[in-house]
Amino acid sequence: MAVVTFLVVLLALLVVEPGLVAPHSTEDVTRRGPDDVRLVNPSEESDAQLWPFTSRHRSFESLTLPINAVVRGNTARVVSQLRNQRDSQWEQLDRDWQGIDDEGEPLVVEGTDIAWGETTGATRYTYVSTPNAGGEWVTETAQLHDGTYFGSRYHLRLYEGGSDGARWTAIQAHHEHWDWFRLRHTVGSLATAQHHLETEYFGTAYTADISRERFANGGISDADGWVSVVDLRSLASANIVWGALLLSGFAEARNTSQTAIDQLTVWLSxxxxxxxxxxxxxxxxxxxxxxxxxxxxxxxxxxxxxxxxxxxxxxxxxxxxxxxxxxxxxxxxxxxxxxxxxxxxxxxxxxxxxxxxxxxxxxxxxxxxxxxxxxxxxxxxxxxxxxxxxxxxxxxxxxxxxxxxxxxxxxxxxx
Incomplete structure (x- = not known):
């Protein structure tokens, strides 16, 4: 009876939770234009401005996740650095199915064990405005992931903008895992993925500076509104130091283990x-x-x-x-x-x-x-x-x- 009561309460939550059964559509909300949202300037050397979020559609009402990293360089260079700086086996993935549809002293990083591979995912838009061309909705220039599609992974969406002499790449980074009951990915963290991406640039020859700038786009999942900003210099080979994790334990007494085995044998008979x-x-x-x-x-x-x-x-x-x-x-x-x-x-x-x-x-x-x-x-x-x-x-x-x-x-x- 207690189990039945528990299930009834859970199903009741499903019915009464606001927006769960009948979520509000974006058509019920007054559509906003570029003048109604806050745009940021990812680079002082470029006049191009960015809406620091991604969106399911070409509208400001359907925002999904905040931009949480900017690399001041073109996307081709960023992708090349992330994918080719280490001696690893890379795979080309074709993920076109989206399912039935979260900081004293200088930091020294000796090496990373991150394996970025190309992937695709659900299309997400962001808005870029330039003085001459005006504003436009753009899709991802590239997508990368570190992990496995059906396991857990760090997923990056890259958007290129700026002027010819000052290109920048805005990145939306999140950590997610495949949920077999939802048949789609569940986003668990944005802050973890942001830090994970930062470690890729610490201690490398092509990184001039890493800082955080406030874009005031926090409040979603564990995002705090501070964006990682990476300034690049000339490309160089990166030295990778692989670490190893040591496992230890298993200190049970022999007689206790034997007693447990004997009891299990009797039970299984x-x-x-x-x-x-x-x-x-x-x-x-x-x-x-x-x-x-x-x-x-x-x-x-x-x-x-x-x-x-x-x-x-x-x-x-x-x-x-x-x-x-x-x-x-x-x-x-x-x-x-x-x-x-x-x-x-x-x-x-x-x-x-x-x-x-x-x-x-x-x-x-x-x-x-x-x-x-x-x-x-x-x-x-x-x-x-x-x-x-x-x-x-x-x-x-x-x-x-x-x-x-x-x-x-x-x-x-x-x-």
Missing amino acids: DGLGQRSALLFACLLSLPLLVRTVSITGETAVPGLPVKLVAGTLYLCLAVGIPAAALTFPLSGEPFDWAGIAILGLGLGFILDYQSIGIDVLPIAVVLHRLAVLGIVGLIAASASYRTPEERWNRPLKISLVLWACVLAWPLFIGL
Whole structure:
């Protein structure tokens, strides 16, 4: 009963949260022009001005994320420096599918381990105004990422502007990860990506100066309105020093480990214990397996269609999770089965996010994952009530309907 109440409260949040079910359209807002927004000058040597945000459409009302870096140089040079300054294997990625649609003393950096590769993403616009040509909406000159499409990555959108003698490249940098329930990327941080990009220029021969200037465009995610500004000088080869992480631990006493192994052996000798272990293992491994297969396919077969990978593995996740929760609980205490299912899948989610370096999630995503865990626990508990005469009892049917709803939530309503 407690699980059902918990799910009802979560679904109620979905209905009453302002703008979640019926978000305001930009048509309801008075359209603004260039005179109604604040433009900034990325370079004192150029008269070109920039609206320090990106936008989904050619309008100021549909802004998405703030510009958080400016490199005073043309985009071709910036891309070349980011991609070719180290001895690495680069891949060409074609990501044209956008889904069904976050500072005393001088700093010395000895080296970085950043691998920028070309990518494409959803089109985002920004506004550039020049005294002679006037203002215009421009799309990305280039896009780069460090990471994997189906894992986590730092994603850069680069916009070139300025005059012939003083070109600059405005950059929108963010860190994001692929969410298998939303079938799209979730932005986790802007500040982390901004710092990540800054480290690429620290201690290099082609960097004349790195500073931060206030563009007053903060307030979105963890952006503070201070933009990283990089002044370039002549190109030079960069020396890379690769660091290594040392792993240590595992200091358990031998007798304690042996006792745990003995207890586990006794538990697994029982049929109920075996099914419990299988349920736990399946739900634990599914998120990790889907993530691993997608990243392996992406890196091993660069031309593999993203739609094919995402669609196939999403079905594995959407069908595999309830299938496991339905298959293994045949008898026993319903709350025990619910606890095993919730613990296994919950740990699987945690390990999945740790594997791609995600430490913080938006609250809406956390609420959705809690709803997923609650419904999977309800499926497992309901499955334990089944009898040969009644394979599909009413609680089981209700839980499967709720599962369909929790899958539709991020795809059609949003998080």
